Amino acid sequence: MSNNNINTNNSSNAILDIINLEKRFGNNLVIRDISMSVFEGEVVSIIGSSGAGKSTLLRCINLLEEPTGGDILFHGKSILTDRKSVSSYRAKVGMVFQQFNLFNNMTVLQNCVVGQMKVLGRSRAEAEETAKMYLDRVGMYAFADALPRQISGGQKQRAAIARTLCMNPEVILFDEPTSALDPEMVGEVLSVMRSLVKGGMTMLVVTHEMGFAREVSSRVIFMDSGIIEESDTPDVIFTSPKKERTRAFISSIL
């Protein structure tokens, strides 16, 4: 089922506004000029070939990379000027990584608890209760006591999603969440993500899973060499893209 409600440009309910973003590594201009907004309840998929700057864009939004130009607004406020609020901003903008990045020195449960206690100041009891609830939701409650090295890639990614959910983020950034998984494990992670979409979670997803992008996205963004080439409903992007580059990309992967 595709969801066709494209948000009108009513910036009052935009969670994120990205304005003329630029990221340069030395002489290499990875993100040239990107402007976009993410609205509450939206699921935005970012597609494009490798090296288009998709992951870098997400990493800039989470400030894991320092943008070299432009601005990022969170509820209308710039997050680049105020370094002190970076941590609380990051807690509200969750990130799920391609390599999971579960803390290897902690059990699955501890992974979900530590951030709640250190960042949100929750008590252990409260944090564990929240953690168990979200672990149950992603089907990982059974493995709460396991260490990351004892579980499979798909299980790790589901635990990582639970860890992010525990922080009650307003938006979750997914950086190719299934790219490091064996094919038979991709499905279990996608179905967890699908359930998040149903729950109304705002999501920004960099993905190569075109079927998934087409099915759940409210908007699909096609990126090419550091810019947004085209942004439209999944139906338009996948069946009748307006730009030549988009068409070439879509035909190369379908």
Next chain:
Amino acid sequence: MPQTFFGGVSFILSKYWSLFLRGTAITLVVSLTGTIFGFLIGLIVALLRTIPVHKTDKPLKKLSVRFLSFILSSYIEIFRGTPMIVQAMVIYYGGLSKALSGLHDVYKGIAAAIIIISINTGAYMAEIIRGGIISVDPGQMEGALSIGMTYRQAMFNVVFPQAIRNIMPSIGNEFVVNIKDSSVLNVISVAELYFMSKSAAGAYLRYFEVFFITAVIYFILTFTVTRILRVIERKMEGKDSYTIHGSQSYSKASIHITSESKSIIGGGLK
């Protein structure tokens, strides 16, 4: 004085056992304490040297970080680049002896030894710990930052515990090296095992017998310490087993997974 080798050894032992015992005790005390303080020095140096600098940081912070890092790397280079026996002479006669002149001779020697070993070990530890920190997958730090932890929280809760586990063998190695290398401190009259042996050997001019005993003691010390460190390392690996819980609504159901049952199940759990 018996003329056979073993006769000589048992004669020396019966006469000087308390000397050997005291020397061994002092060797253990100064090398263990020196290693612990050296670790703390190294820890501070390594943490300071791994502070990231952002382009957006204030110029004052950038300048002070750069200055600090120059001082710290000079310390590391100098103390790793000169022998401890020379460092001992320079530090001891360059002021440490005067500074400790209020102490009784034995304690003065112990204090001086601990200070010198700590400073020397600190330089090695700094690099070991820094290596440990940078060898942890950067994704661990990113994962921690991404859920809103500060750099410090991420370092102490996520990165550092993993770094320590990885460098445990090197830390243990430093301790073993210190047990042996504290012998050079006999040049500033620290009453450790080598110093005591020299006095014992001088009395009857039986160097071979005495230092045979000394070698055996050193070996027992280092061998025992190495075994103990192995056990600690294995403990730090974390448990092999874990319990699979039933669903939250029916949490009484559970399966306990151990390394043995894993092999029975046949690698179903990675």
